Amino acid sequence: MSAAVWASGLRKRYRRRTAVDDVSFSVARGELMGLLGPNGAGKTTVIKMLLGLVRPDAGEVMLLGRPARDPASRARVGYLPELFRYQPWLTAAEVLGLHVRLAGLTVPDAERRECLGTVGLADRAGDRVGGFSKGMQQRLGLAVALVARPEFVVLDEPTSALDPLGRADVRDLLLSLKERGVAVLLNSHLIGEVERVCDRVLILDRGRVAAAGTLPELLGGRELRLRLDEVSSDAERRLKEVGELTCTGEEYTVALRDPEVIPDLVADLVALGVRVHAVEPGRVSLEERLLGILRAGGER
Amino acid sequence: MSVRVILTIARLTLQEAARRRVLRSLAVLTVLLLAVSAWGFSRIDAEFGDLTSGEARLAAAMVLNLVMFGLSLIAALGTAFLAGPTLAGEIESGIALAVLGRPVRRAAILLGKWLGLVVFGTGFVAAAGLALLLIVRGTAGYWPPEPVTGLALLAGQAVALLTLALLLSTAISPMASGIVAVGLFGATWVAGVVGNVGVALANPGIERIGTVSQVLLPTDGLWRGAMRCFQDPSLFAQFGQAFEAHPFLSIAPLTVPYLLWSLLWVLIVLALAGVAFQRRDL
Ligand SMILES: Nc1ncnc2c1ncn2[C@@H]1O[C@H](COP(=O)(O)OP(=O)(O)OP(=O)(O)O)[C@@H](O)[C@H]1O
Ligand SMILES: [Mg+2]
Numbered sequence: 001m002s003a004a005v006w007a008s009g010l011r012k013r014y015r016r017r018t019a020v021d022d023v024s025f026s027v028a029r030g031e032l033m034g035l036l037g038p039n040g041a042g043k044t045t046v047i048k049m050l051l052g053l054v055r056p057d058a059g060e061v062m063l064l065g066r067p068a069r070d071p072a073s074r075a076r077v078g079y080l081p082e083l084f085r086y087q088p089w090l091t092a093a094e095v096l097g098l099h100v101r102l103a104g105l106t107v108p109d110a111e112r113r114e115c116l117g118t119v120g121l122a123d124r125a126g127d128r129v130g131g132f133s134k135g136m137q138q139r140l141g142l143a144v145a146l147v148a149r150p151e152f153v154v155l156d157e158p159t160s161a162l163d164p165l166g167r168a169d170v171r172d173l174l175l176s177l178k179e180r181g182v183a184v185l186l187n188s189h190l191i192g193e194v195e196r197v198c199d200r201v202l203i204l205d206r207g208r209v210a211a212a213g214t215l216p217e218l219l220g221g222r223e224l225r226l227r228l229d230e231v232s233s234d235a236e237r238r239l240k241e242v243g244e245l246t247c248t249g250e251e252y253t254v255a256l257r258d259p260e261v262i263p264d265l266v267a268d269l270v271a272l273g274v275r276v277h278a279v280e281p282g283r284v285s286l287e288e289r290l291l292g293i294l295r296a297g298g299e300r
Numbered sequence: 301m302s303v304r305v306i307l308t309i310a311r312l313t314l315q316e317a318a319r320r321r322v323l324r325s326l327a328v329l330t331v332l333l334l335a336v337s338a339w340g341f342s343r344i345d346a347e348f349g350d351l352t353s354g355e356a357r358l359a360a361a362m363v364l365n366l367v368m369f370g371l372s373l374i375a376a377l378g379t380a381f382l383a384g385p386t387l388a389g390e391i392e393s394g395i396a397l398a399v400l401g402r403p404v405r406r407a408a409i410l411l412g413k414w415l416g417l418v419v420f421g422t423g424f425v426a427a428a429g430l431a432l433l434l435i436v437r438g439t440a441g442y443w444p445p446e447p448v449t450g451l452a453l454l455a456g457q458a459v460a461l462l463t464l465a466l467l468l469s470t471a472i473s474p475m476a477s478g479i480v481a482v483g484l485f486g487a488t489w490v491a492g493v494v495g496n497v498g499v500a501l502a503n504p505g506i507e508r509i510g511t512v513s514q515v516l517l518p519t520d521g522l523w524r525g526a527m528r529c530f531q532d533p534s535l536f537a538q539f540g541q542a543f544e545a546h547p548f549l550s551i552a553p554l555t556v557p558y559l560l561w562s563l564l565w566v567l568i569v570l571a572l573a574g575v576a577f578q579r580r581d582l
Contacts, residue, residue, distance in 0.1 A: 051401050053582040071403045079401035083394035087312070089319040101308045102402040144398055 002065030004029050004152040004183030005050055010059035012045050019045045021207040023059075027200075029151070030181040032174060034198035036191065036290055041204040043187045044082050047156050050185075051079055064152055075103060078145035082156040082187075084138055088130030092121055092140050095129055096147050103148035112147060118173065119143045120166070134161040142170070152183045159190060171197060195286040203290060205297045219289055222259055223282045226252045229275035238268050250277070305404045309412025310419065317382055317420045326378045330428045333374065334435060337367040341439035354534075360442040361531040364432075368530060371428055372454050372523060376485050379421040379462040384478035386413055387577070388469035397582055407574045414466060414570060421458035425451055442532075450529030453554070456562060457522040461485050463566050464517065467573040470580060488513045492520035518562035525554030 006026040012019045020042040027033045035043050048054035050061055052068055066073035086095045096115065100107045116125050119139040124132070129140060138161040145153055159167045167190070174197045177184055188194050194201060201218055203211040211218060223243075227250050228235075239245050242265055243255045256262075259281070266279060317323050344359050387410070390396040400406065429451040436442050444450060461481055468477035495510010497503075514521035 048397075048582065053397060053400055055579070055581060071405050073403070074401060075403040077401070077403075079398065081394055081397035081401070083397065085394040086398065087316070087395060089316055098308065098312060099398070099402060102305060102399065102404055104302075104304065104403065141398070148402075 001029055002062065003027060004031070004064060005185065006062040007046070007050060008060045010046060010049055010061070011057045012042075012049060012054060013057055018207050020049070020056075023204065023207070023209055025202050025209065025212060027152070027183050027185055029183050030178065031200065032178050032184045032186065032198045034194035034201040035185060035187040035204065036189075036194060036201060036286075037204035037210070038294060040206075042207040043204055044156055046204070047082075047154055047185070047187060051077065051154065076149070076151040078148060078150035078153040080138075080141040080145040080153075080155045080158050082160075084141040086129045086137060086140055086144070089128065091126050091128055092116060092132075092143075093125040095140060096143060099144050100148055105148050107147060107149070115143045115147045116140075118146070120169065135163060135166060138162060139166065142173070146173075146177075150182060152185070153177060154185045156187045157189065158186070159188065159193065167193065191285075191287045191290060201286070203293055205294055210297050211293050215286070219284045219286065223253055223255050223284060224262060224265075225278075225280040225282050226254075226276065227278040228252050228269070229277060231274050232272060235269055235272040235274045238265070238272060253282075302404070302408055305408040306412040306415060309409050310416035313386060313413050313416025314420055316386065317416070322378060322382050326374060326424065329374050330371070330424075330431075333367065333370050334428070334431055337363070337370075337432060338435045338439055340367070341436055341442075345440050356440070357442060357532055360436065360440045361444075364436055364442065364444065364530055365527045367432060368429070368450075368454065368526070369523070371425070371432060372457055372526070375421055375425050375428070375454065375458040376461045376519070377482055378424065379417055379458050380465040380481040380485070381478040382420065383413075383417050383462040383465035384469045384476075384481065385474040386417070386469070387466060388472065388477055389474035391580070391582060392474060400582065406577050410466070410570075410574050410577050414463065414573075417462045417466070418459050421462055422455040425455040425458055429454060444530040445532060446529035450526045453522045453526035453529065457519045457526070460517070460519050460522065460562060460566055460569075463569045463573070467569050467576065470573050470576040484517055485519050488517045488520040489523070492524060514558075515561065518558070518565050521554070521558055522562060525558075528553050 003026045008024045010020055010023040023042070023046055025033075035046070037043050045054060049056045049059070050063065050068060051074060052071065061068035063073035064076055068074075087098070090098065093112065093116070096112045100112065113122065113125065116122050119142045121136065121139050121143065124136065129137065132140065138158065142155075142158060145155065159170050162170065171193060174184060174186065178197070186194060186198060195215065198215070200214050201212065202209065229250060231239075231252070236245070239252060239254055242261050243257050246253045262279070262281070266276060269276060340363055341360065344356065344363060387396075390399070399409065429447075433444065433447055464484065465477055465481035468480050471477075472480070491513035492510045495507050495513070498506025498508070498510065510520075514524075
């Protein structure tokens with residue numbers, strides 16, 4: 001089956017400013033892909049080019065197996081824009097009805113109501129959107145993105161206006177989409193959110209792809225955090241044997257090559273007279289990794 | 301291009317017009333205008349009772365055209381200020397993003413909006429114009445010779461202006477597009493009056509100002525054609541020189557080529573709007 005989206009060599013300039021420069025990637029069917037990067041990296045511009053909202057200066061996009069130039073390629077795509085607004089003079093239910101009609105589908109009333117229910121707006125279906133709070137409008141936007149039985153959902157910062165509960169709801173929603181085999185492209189500044197649900201991550205920086213890959217690929221091996229006291233030079237040498245060591249005060253961090261060595265290491269440290277206060281297995285967080293990539297990029 | 305999308309958007313545009321304040325302000329203005337004209341016509345009837353019926357009819361035709369002008373102004377302002385924000389405003393606010401993320405052609409969205417606005421403008425002109433004509437008949441006993449053609453031309457004027465406003469709104473901000481459209485409308489009207497002065501003075505240079513502006517933006521030409529439909533032809537024979545250079549009386553009938561040009565003009569402007577909208581980054 002064709003990819004949910006396949007983009008190659010995308011470029012976009014706004015006057016003298018290059019917003020997107022030679023970006024290529026693809027999202028497989030049923031895959032959850034995170035899109036990360038600092039403000040102004042070009043994430044929203046890439047998304048808009050995928051959906052035909054911005055004309056790329058160069059490059060090619062295939063959406064669900066069709067060239068994105070053809071509007072019909074968006075028939076099974078759901079989109080929540082970063083700058084979301086919906087016709088304020090319509091009710092929430094009418095907005096969903098409009099989008100269903102524009103998508104060329106017939107979706108039964110019950111299914112639409114259920115869709116509003118999943119974003120927590122079941123009891124506001126008959127209210128004008130103009131009176132909605134920002135977070136409620138974003139919830140409505142999620143319902144709009146999901147209502148036309150999409151096979152590919154593009155969410156541009158879907159939780160920017162949501163309360164903590166709403167964010168948790170979105171996380172569950174993303175996981176349920178994954179279960180149903182719906183592909184998702186998720187742009188978010190909440191790295192924890194991306195790390196928890198995404199299969200793969202694409203990091204943009206100043207219009208270019210700074211890194212891309214699955215989470216294990218990007219995050220590499222595991223690490224071990226220890227809080228130690230009375231560390232002799234012998235003990236330090238023993239620590240360095242298992243991996244690269246960094247220490248600040250009592251906090252020692254070793255990048256493990258092999259997690260199997262932990263019990264032996266701890267036993268040896270105790271034998272060497274080290275007082276062990278804490279041993280924590282850890283993983284390089286996506287946040288640390290992202291900051292590392294962006295800082296390295298900034299120095300160049 | 302999908303008829304379903306065009307009709308959906310046309311319906312949405314009408315719904316917007318009905319639910320937003322535009323319609324209420326239009327209704328209030330129209331009712332005010334109709335009330336004032338009802339009072340005015342009853343005064344004409346009372347004051348001119350002892351004059352020859354020709355003079356009374358001339359006054360009635362003049363005032364009818366004056367009020368019709370007010371009506372066409374309301375229609376023009378209403379549709380221009382509806383047309384401008386509907387596209388530019390939606391692009392600015394982000395409403396357009398979600399709609400255009402659907403499997404729809406931009407041209408279909410534009411056509412739908414245009415269609416909705418045309419129905420709205422035409423409906424308004426038909427309803428308010430008919431009400432006005434009935435008021436005139438009730439109060440002054442005057443019935444114009446070609447009411448249907450006249451109202452159709454007035455509707456045509458509104459359509460020309462809203463199409464222009466739609467084109468402008470693909471390029472400039474919501475309010476600006478409404479204001480520029482109405483400004484151009486006013487400018488051609490003034491140019492039309494100036495051109496008439498040229499006719500009266502037999503000065504071809506000044507006359508050309510009116511002609512050229514009526515070709516560039518056909519609203520004034522259509523308006524003059526409409527005026528002619530509302531005035532009794534016998535008046536012209538009786539009061540020939542009163543018509544010269546008069547902003548609310550018209551001598552020349554509309555020619556078929558001019559009507560065809562107006563139609564073509566609307567199509568060209570609509571096509572330009574389509575191209576501009578298609579190329580626009582959102
Ligand atoms: N309509 C526009 N006109 C001019 N420049 C633009 C336009 N849209 C985007 N840009 C520029 O393109 C670059 C990328 O913008 P974009 O909105 O894609 O960033 P982003 O990665 O989504 O940022 P954020 O995280 O803040 O949402 C920025 O430098 C921005 O100034
Ligand atoms: Mg963005």
